[in-house]
Amino acid sequence: MTDQDRNARSQLAFARLLPRLFRGGQAFVGVEAALSDLTDDQATTRPAGLPHSVAQLVAHINWWNRWMLDIIELGQALPYPAHAADTWPEVQAGDWSRVKNEFYELLGRIDPHAARPDLANPVNHEETIGELLADMALHTAHHFGQVVTVRQALGVWPPAGGGDTW
Known part of the structure; x- marks a missing residue:
């Protein structure tokens, strides 16, 4: 197997994962x-x-996913936030529908990037497109673990659609 074949297989595996x-x-x-x-x-x-709250966690995920998608789609570095608090938007009662819809809109923007042939290209001095996408996925998964914990604390876990309870 050539290096090119290995790279193509790695690209496909990443695009599927x-x-x-x-x-x-x-x-x-x-x-x-x-x-x-x-x-x-x-x-x-x-x-x-x-x-x-769940809405605060999802709004925070949205902030970072939007920031990293903008870097990928613009092809240039953006200023890093000065403070962690800057990445936690204010969420009020009545905001849940907007926050959740924004999460799904951003998720839809991510999909086309998974199969890009240029995932190894750098976009912000140090990270590649693929590394930013992996960072986004891990950050999202990390906070979704917290979403489950918040739901458990509220007594609204598992949802009707099911969920691990062990």
Whole structure:
């Protein structure tokens, strides 16, 4: 097998894996299930002892996914936020539908990038397109674990569509 063949196989494997990393599946509960059946009140409630609501977590994911997608799609570095707090948008009661819809819109923007032939190209001095996509997937998965924890604390887990409860 040539290096070109190995690179093509790696590219295909990554293109197949990436959507599952964003959406869940075998390794963890899918994002659609994790966000399903939440009312605005449930999504915007921060349980006692936990730092964020589901809506705040998803708004934070949206902030970073939008930032990294803009880098990929513009092909240039963007200024890094000065403070972590800058990446946690304010979420109010009544915002859940907007925040959730934005999450799905951004997810739709990610899909076409998974199969790009230029994933090894750098976009911001140090990271490649593929590395940014992997960072986005891992960040999203990390916070979706927190979404499940918040839902458990609220007593609204598992959703009607099912979810791991062990």
